[in-house]
Amino acid sequence: MACGALLLIRIADAQTMISDAASRLGNLTENESLSVSCPYCLVSNEVEIGKAPGSSIIFCCRECVQRFHVHRSFNGRVDVRQRASIAEVQCMNCGDVHGIKLKPESATPISRWCLKCFVKQRIDPVNGIVTSFVPDTPLDVQQLSRDGTGRSICECPDCNTQLRAFAIRDGYIFAACYKCDNLLRMEELEVANN
Ligand SMILES: [Zn+2]
Ligand SMILES: [Zn+2]
Numbered sequence: 001m002a003c004g005a006l007l008l009i010r011i012a013d014a015q016t017m018i019s020d021a022a023s024r025l026g027n028l029t030e031n032e033s034l035s036v037s038c039p040y041c042l043v044s045n046e047v048e049i050g051k052a053p054g055s056s057i058i059f060c061c062r063e064c065v066q067r068f069h070v071h072r073s074f075n076g077r078v079d080v081r082q083r084a085s086i087a088e089v090q091c092m093n094c095g096d097v098h099g100i101k102l103k104p105e106s107a108t109p110i111s112r113w114c115l116k117c118f119v120k121q122r123i124d125p126v127n128g129i130v131t132s133f134v135p136d137t138p139l140d141v142q143q144l145s146r147d148g149t150g151r152s153i154c155e156c157p158d159c160n161t162q163l164r165a166f167a168i169r170d171g172y173i174f175a176a177c178y179k180c181d182n183l184l185r186m187e188e189l190e191v192a193n194n
């Protein structure tokens with residue numbers, strides 16, 4: 001009899017666990033209502049946003065009527081951003097975080113390489129979310145010259161276009177040919193001569 005009671009309790013426990021898991025799964029498809037400060041006028045607004053990471057909405061402030069982004073990041077935190085701003089993008093492959101300039105008016109995904117693991121990412125231009133990525137390898141090229149501001153110039157080996165570097169990282173200088181989809185890498189030399 002005691003044993004039967006114990007078994008019942010165990011089944012009840014299991015049912016609780018199953019319904020907990022189900023409600024946790026259910027939570028990710030639900031919306032959450034919370035108050036956020038408008039990034040323009042700082043007035044508090046009630047917004048509804050999905051509980052799933054990556055949920056994103058554009059919201060219109062009740063006070064200043066400016067539109068802003070509310071975004072649920074990978075760690076569950078809710079961020080508020082002005083519409084045209086720099087977004088923090090997290091590489092889906094290596095977790096590296098880098099800033100990109102959002103293009104809220106654009107319908108074309110932004111293409112960016114992760115300069116740590118070199119995957120090429122497609123990024124939603126409105127909310128800065130990485131939607132897909134493909135592995136890639138940078139092409140090693142020589143620096144040809146420098147422009148007036150000291151930025152390295154190299155040539156795309158496929159189309160011979162001269163390109164200006166856009167970033168320096170881990171001892172390398174990077175340039176991109178978006179025509180050929182090439183990430184170009186130069187060794188960072190001449191540092192001592194600057
Ligand atoms: Zn406002
Ligand atoms: Zn990466």
Ligand SMILES: [Zn+2]
Pocket residue numbers: 156157158159160161177179180181182
């Ligand atoms: Zn090219």
